[in-house]
Amino acid sequence: MSEIRPWRTIVRRQSRQIMVGSVPVGGDAPITVQTMTNTPTEDAVATIDQIRRCEDAGADLIRVSCPDVPSTAALGKIVKASRIPIIADIHFHYKRALEAADAGAACLRINPGNIGSADRVAEVVRAAKANGCAIRIGVNGGSLERHLLEKYGEPCPEALVESALDHIKLLQDHDFHEYKVAVKASDVFLAVSAYMGLAEAVDCPLHLGITEAGGLIGGTVKSAIGIGNLLWAGIGDTLRVSLSAEPEEEVRVGFEILKSLGLRTRGVRVVSCPSCARQGFDVIRTVEALEARLQHIKTPISLSVLGCVVNGPGEARETDIGLTGGGNGKHMVYLSGVTDHTVQSEEMLDHIVALVEAKAAEMEAAADAAAAAKVGEPAE
16 A cells, blocks of 8 residues: 555545536545525525525535425525525425426435335436436435334334335336435434445445434534544445534534545644643634634635644644744744744734635635646647
């Protein structure tokens, strides 16, 4: 193995690639982050406003619930306004799937087994094919088919996988292969085991998630353990962090999980200490303020914020910009791992924000120049 740090290598499962609108999912495409709106879909203005906030947070895809006719009637306007592909969430009513496909949804989230007869499944597949829609099969530990609960006695990995394979067959019987699959559960052990089993059984892209994970803190922890475990094993092509929190928070947590494993590099990656009596400034409040003020940065940049010189210099050597607390309100700033200058406490926040913004602009300009030079290269 030729990697400099082989212990960091993640070998992704080889899945086939599908397209969700303009976004590739699976294969060697980046692992996508998605979320779901919680506004009434028939209120197109409120839904579009929420989608815009999720786009700004970095969402690659977004799901919109379509439980009734007013929802699918508004979907066309929502699709046209969205900069990212829309996934229509459908349960039970197959006609909503037909309407959503006609309205421009890039993907239909369905359980083929709960939308009715084989004829109805065939209608949905025809609509998906006609409109270039992908389909996401969504198996959930909380809504398994009765015959599987009777067979296995309870939701278990084998039951979730069997449900997924049954649903896949319904689509394959109609020669439809543009699908991805989720086998979610609120129990981390159940979900992870089911995904691992499904990953061995199929070659389609997998949508990861720990469903009904909980609030912002508890749900983030559960999702990081479950989704992180799978990603580390190379499993997963797209993900949603399911939180009782605003959808923008789901997107941010999803990116933080990917960033922690080196799988995506969007925005500022903060390395910071938990603070102690040695700190030269209020680390907790400083990090909170910096994270809030730097949310607009999309360029991947690393920033270390440590309160004292015990670990500060060492961490700063590994980051683009570093801040280490010193005595008498005078703190050391590192640029590209090298000590550069000091800053006083009262100027520190504004100064670090300005440095990050300047570094991001510099990196973006360099990337644009490189891209322009590549376009101008003569063909081989």
